[in-house]
Amino acid sequence: MxxxxxxxxxxxxxxxxxxxxxxxxxxxxxxxxxxxxxxxxxxxxxxxxxxxxxxxxxxxxxxxxxxxxxxxxxxxxxxxxxxxxxxxxxxxxxxxxxxxxEISLPDNWGLILRGKGAPEKTKLSPLELAVLTYAQGQRIAKTLMNPRLSPLETAQVLSKLLRLGLLEARLHLEIRPEPLVVLSLYGGGQGVAVIDEDLYAQWQGLLGGPFRVRLRTKHQETTLRPEPRINMQGRLGLFEHDLRQLRLSRGMPVEAWPEAG
Amino acid sequence: MDILALNDFVNRAVYGEWMMLVFILVGLYLSFRAGFPQFSRLGIALRETFGAIRERFQSFGGQITPFQAAMVAMSATIGTGHIIGMVGAVLIGGPGAVLWMWVAYLVGMATKFAEAVLAVHFRRQYTDGSVMGGPMVYIRYGLGRRLAWLAGLFALFAAIAAFGIGNLSQAGAVGAAFAQEFSVPPAITGLLVALLVGVLLAGGIRLIARFAQVVVPLKLLLFLVGILPLLLIHLGDIPGALALIVSSAFSFQAAAGGAAGAAVSLGLAEILKAGVGRGIFANEAGLGSAAIAHAQAQVDHPVRQGFWGLTEMLVSLGVTTLTALTFIASGLWQRFLGGDRVEAARFLFAEHPLGVAVLGLMLAIFALGTMVAWGFYGEEGAAYLFGEGIRWPYRLTYVAFAFVGPLGGLAALTSVADTLNGLMAIPNLIALLALGGLVGRLVREFFGGMPWQPPEED
Structure with missing residues (x-):
């Protein structure tokens, strides 16, 4: 063998x-x-x-x-x-x-493709737009198996979209949503998710850079700017404005996880 | 002047009118600096405490939860003084004393709030996760090295006072209640009490907190079981009792009152002293003791624990008020005016469908909770002074006193400890005055959405 x-x-x-x-x-x-x-x-x-x-x-x-x-x-x-x-x-x-x-694609086809930049500012053919849409959130390997195009054609379009910066390929991390309990914060802040400093450091380390917090409540999902604070273990601090907007109150369970960006 | 005469002199001073005035003035000052949280933030305080009761077992990563810390503080605060002491205040100052007690409570709320805030702000956290805090710590780190002796003084007073107010008096009350109502020999009561207190103190703050979170609701439940039937019996007299509280707040003349049937006339000073005295000493606001418990709570911001301080006062106010209202509505106060408060309380509870035994059981549970919490306070004071090595010797001595308490005697020691308990207020009130501005700043930062910045270690 x-x-x-x-x-x-x-x-x-x-x-x-x-x-x-x-x-x-x-x-x-x-x-x-x-x-x-x-x-x-x-x-x-x-x-x-x-x-x-x-x-x-x-x-x-x-x-x-x-x-x-x-x-x-x-x-x-x-x-x-x-x-x-x-x-x-x-x-x-x-x-x-x-x-x-002739094609320049990352060697790691396990990377996840995500849209980046504003595609409307770049002139793209319908084919390229279709690939751009299809590729969102998919691994490179899966995208290359696009049923509407041959692998080579798809690879050529992907290569171009990556070169133009309309797509980015990022490592896929298996980050489990963290169950947290809402804590009310007072003051005029908004769009901020206050999390424990240790959790913040852990998520920052996993993503290797700045991140945003994706929050899932019973009714909806939203993205918030993270802010680390001490003694917030198991808690997610939200300002009154966001609490009202998200129809949350102190003590309610939510799930949160980091997203690159 | 011998030691006991000196003790009597100091005791009169620390529980006297001038000291009460200092308590009230400090409370007013703290109310002003913190933006009158007892009025302006009452809704938030209730939301942050009772409103968050379902989170009572969720800490912020610390040893005990904010709820448990408040329960330890309440376990110490809600003692026999809330029933017997309250009855006594009405017997000394008449029904009008209750109005002044309410005033003192309202002012004291800001004091307790500030104590809890400062306790968390200045507490020391060790690598094993344990915490030390309370007035001795906020005096030491808030006022600086030069006033470290004041912190030491507080710790010394607390460590010794715990043997009196927290131990001998309470164990004596348990012994008396069990002997009178259930015919249990004092030696047996002493043994059981010592055993229970010993086991709980040995478990450290975590076990004490677990005990407190059971015993405080039990205290409140027992209290309601004890007082509500009496309140219902005298329901028709409650409006009259309320009117009497207001009408006799400034001067009072009993038509045919007095223990011996003599006419009784009380001036404003006497009414004030009885009412304000109860409003200050029943809830320990200003003594600094509760701050030792609040310091243990792991919260994201000291002000959040301050709300538990406010709520603790509300619960205490509820208990004393219900006791006073029931007692006044029963009309027994006229019969016993100026007389024996224990006897008056026994007469009040004699009307209870379950009999006086309810009072006995209530007093015993109230006293037990107080003993355990004060054991922790005293131990913290001793550990601040002498280091961690003192904990076990202190616990064993405390347990020995818990055994002796129901047997009686040691009146001189109890009296000295009572004086030291009053003296705890002096270093604490000095620190509260000096750090009032910081409390105000922390409140502004909290409501401005700013994170808490613990002080630098020095």
């Missing part, structure tokens, strides 16, 4: 090696966000799967993976044939790999 990482052994070289040896079997690509497999027969790809994609589209997507563990199992075969083993197909595969070289 052959195994390694695409970061050290790129997929194109791997396929050429297997092709040269006329090997048959299954090449599993174990990307954390994109499980894929290329089936070979006599050294030529006959079937490929990548997430929800099949055939040449799956192969096109896998061609863009730059770093992921892989393993080749010569005993594993498939009855499916979604790729025609021909010279044209071979040429097409080579073209796909070449096209990916």
């Amino acid at each position: 052959l195994s390694g990482n695409l970061a050290e052994f790129p997929l194109l070289r791997l396929l050429e090696t297997l092709m040269g040896a006329a090997r048959g079997g299954a090449l599993f690509i174990e990307h954390p966000h994109l499980a894929g497999c290329i089936y070979l027969s006599g050294g030529l790809p006959v079937h490929a799967e990548a997430g929800s994609l099949r055939g040449l589209e799956a192969l096109e997507l896998l061609a863009g993976v730059r770093s992921a563990p892989f393993r080749f199992e010569s005993e594993t075969q498939t009855q499916e044939q979604s790729i025609e083993p021909s010279l044209e197909t071979h040429q097409l595969i080579l073209h796909q790999f070449e096209a990916w070289k």
Whole structure:
């Protein structure tokens, strides 16, 4: 069994090696966000799967993976044939790999895409706007499996949107909402969520920079500016104005979590 | 002049008219500096305390919750003086004394508020999460090193006074109540009381707070069970009692009063002294004792704990007022005017469907709660003076006194401790006067939405 990482052994070289040896079997690509497999027969790809994609589209997507563990199992075969083993197909595969070289996407396809800036100020084609909308809050890997576009086309648009600063790719953090109890604060402040200084430091550390507090009440969600204070463990301080607006009162349970920004 | 004569002299001074005037003036000054919180912030105070009662077990990360701290303070404050003492005040000053008691309570609310605020503001927090606070700490860190001796004096008075007001008097009351109403031998009562107090003090503030959060509601429940049937019996006389409180507030002449049937005439000074005296000493506002408990509460801002101080006073006022109203409405005050207050209280509760035993049980529970809380106050005072090592020796001595209390005797020591209890007010009132401006600033900051900045450690 052959195994390694695409970061050290790129997929194109791997396929050429297997092709040269006329090997048959299954090449599993174990990307954390994109499980894929290329089936070979006599050294030529006959079937490929990548997430929800099949055939040449799956192969096109896998061609863009730059770093992921892989393993080749010569005993594993498939009855499916979604790729025609021909010279044209071979040429097409080579073209796909070449096209990916022109695309600049983060290597980590687990990053989450979020809209940034004002898209209305930039002239975007309907296709680009569609990708921008589709990408919101999705991982790069999931976005590349856009059912309306080929992976390469999507990657090209994504690359442009990231370059223009209309999208940003951020690490996805599993931050559980913190159950807190509302505490009333007096004075003229508004739009502020007062939290304990330790929780503030913890959230700031997790996000690695400034953040806002997302607050979920029984009826709605809102975003507030965080302010750290001492001795606020388990509490979320809200000024009277916000209490009225959010229809909250002292002692009510809420959930809060940080959001980058 | 021997020691006891000197003690009598000082005792008369610290519980005398001039000292009462000082209490009232300090209360008025603090009311002014804090913006009369007992009136202007009463709604907020009620929302922050009774309104937040469902959060009573939620602390802000500290050892005990703000509610528990208030319960410890109330456990000490609401003692036998709220019943027997109140009856006594009416017997000395007539029904009009109640009006002056109300006035003293209203003024004292600001004092208690300020004490709680300063206690939290200046408290010291240690790495294990424990806290030390109270007048000795706000005197030391609020007034500076030069007046550290004043802080030491307060701590000394508190540590010794606890054996009198907090221990011997209360244990004596429990012993007497159990012997009289339930025929329990004083030695047995002493043993049980000492055991209970010992276990609770050994558990530290967390266990004391847990006890207080049970015993204070129990005290109030027992009080209501005790007083409401009497109030209902005399319901028709309540309007008359209220009218009498107002009409006899300035001068009073009993048509055919007096314990021996002689006519009684009381001037304003006597009525004032009886009423204001009860309004000051029943609730401990100005003595500084409750501040030791309030300091333990973990809150985001000292002013928030101040509201518990205000509410504590309201509860205390409710208990004394209901006692006084019932007693006046019963008409027994005329029969006992100038006479024995315990006997008068027994006669009042003799009308209760459950009999005088209710009074006995009530007094016993009131006294037990007071004993435990005062044990903590005294221990904190001793620990401030002598360090952590004194805690166990102090506790053991306190427990020994709790055993001796029901057996009687030690009258001289009780009297000296009573004087020291009164003397606690002097360093505390000096500090409250000096730090009144800071209380005002903290109140303004709190209502301006500003965060609390604890003072720098020195």
